[in-house]
Amino acid sequence: MDHHHNHHHQWRMRLLSFKNATIALTLVNLLIFLFLLQGFFTSSSRRLLSAQLRYVKEAEEIRLSMQPLELIKRVREIEQESSGGQETEQEKDVKQNTAVDLSKRLKDFRSLNDASSLKALEEWRKRKIERARQRDLGKTGGLSSSKTS
Numbered sequence: 001m002d003h004h005h006n007h008h009h010q011w012r013m014r015l016l017s018f019k020n021a022t023i024a025l026t027l028v029n030l031l032i033f034l035f036l037l038q039g040f041f042t043s044s045s046r047r048l049l050s051a052q053l054r055y056v057k058e059a060e061e062i063r064l065s066m067q068p069l070e071l072i073k074r075v076r077e078i079e080q081e082s083s084g085g086q087e088t089e090q091e092k093d094v095k096q097n098t099a100v101d102l103s104k105r106l107k108d109f110r111s112l113n114d115a116s117s118l119k120a121l122e123e124w125r126k127r128k129i130e131r132a133r134q135r136d137l138g139k140t141g142g143l144s145s146s147k148t149s
Contacts, residue, residue, distance in 0.1 A: 055128060062124060066117050068109050075102050 078099045082092070 058124060059121075062120055063117075066120065068106065071102065071106050071109065075099065075106060078102065 078095060082095050082099065
């Protein structure tokens with residue numbers, strides 16, 4: 001009877017250790033899976049963020065390149081001159097007229113420039129859409145080429 005009890009005790013210990021080993025291995029596998037999943041999502045979101053930042057930089061460069069910097073600089077100089085020291089009425093009138101004229105020219109330039117900025121913005125948008133389409137074609141291996149827009 002004692003031998004039977006001892007054999008039963010060994011079997012229970014072995015079964016318990018198999019159970020513990022299975023649980024431990026499952027937990028390790030789960031941790032590895034979660035770590036790999038987190039790495040995958042982090043790298044894909046980082047790629048998406050860098051692409052968005054590149055588009056924002058391009059748009060900012062286009063916007064800055066279309067500003068009439070010389071005209072703006074001259075208007076600021078005139079504003080500083082007009083706020084600076086005492087002048088005669090005639091000088092004030094001349095500077096006021098010049099400032100109004102430059103301000104009007106700046107507004108005219110901006111309204112004329114609106115059409116070209118819209119055109120540049122449209123071209124940039126088309127390039128962006130084309131890049132996205134090319135990326136999609138690359139990801140799907142050209143399977144979506146049967147669709148025409």
